[in-house]
Amino acid sequence: MNQRGVTIWFTGLSGAGKTTITQALAKTLQEKECKLEVLDGDIVRQNLTKGLGFSKEDRDENIRRIGFVSHLLTRNGVIVLVSAISPYRAIREEVRQKVGDFLEVYVNAPLATCEERDVKGLYKRARAGEILGFTGIDDPYEPPLNPEVECRTDQEELSESVTKVLQKLEELGYLPKQLAVEGA
Template sequence: MVLWLTGLSGAGKSTIAQAVHALAKPRMPGLVLIDGDVIRALFGAGLGYKEADRYQQIGRIQRLAGMLSGQDIRVIVAALYCHPDLMAWNRANLPGYFEVYVDAPLNLVRQRDVKGLYARALAGETSDVVGVDIPWHAPQAPDLIIDTANETPAQSARRLMQAVPWLAELVSTGGRNDG
């Protein structure tokens, strides 16, 4: 079972994924969180940020999520790059795949800009930024859209848990899993 969150940098993917993980982990000890930034750091600086590198990065995450899910481990992924071919692969190959579009308008993520990414890109100090000089491909048919401009991360996490079948039971039982 794979829960995949995607959205622009600064949309709230990691924050929401971490909140869901924190709420669910006590009742699902085998739950794993895969964050794109963490995977990039884990595998070193071998990949850049060009579109081809981003495609390869998502491929790594897909294979890792698939391997874990194949061992009956439930997986939450928070990853930026969202190409239609990659999302189609996810649907065809990841068991129990549930796709979440963490939507935030470009002007809002530029305002948040916790990493200073957009400011550096707009100042010409960096390139290869999704939503600036790399096209953003919003998911074509997500299972859930979360609008982070209009709800808090805690509200988003709870709504997401209610929508995902294998997490919904935890919400309805207040976190108890008596099975």
């Protein structure tokens, strides 16, 4: 299949469901033989951005580096799925401008829901003062103002979230119509 490259950028609080949606979407796209890469924030931090901390400057640099890799892959016809908190609007917009073919997906769940889903215990540690500068607790998260897709993971099933992204990809011409419908 001849496909257009695009970066699909999943942003939201820790525990909102970014990785879950990304993995489900990746599975659907792989079944349809799409060329794709997944850049998960946690994995990228272990490899590409090791050594960066969690100051605003380091978080911005982390997102810039993910954006650079996304840009390279996108321009070579790859669908890139990025799952990263990316809490600041300005740096997300900077990456959008650099990549060009960019779809922002706001994975939206209330803080209380994210804390309930906290399998790593990060929110608990942040609330106890063991982790400082934690997004959503003592560091801001700036929600997208006009995301192409918003997934309300506290109100919709995983399949609904995946379908929303597939339909937007179809609508914008990144996927053939039957591919998005079949994937739903």
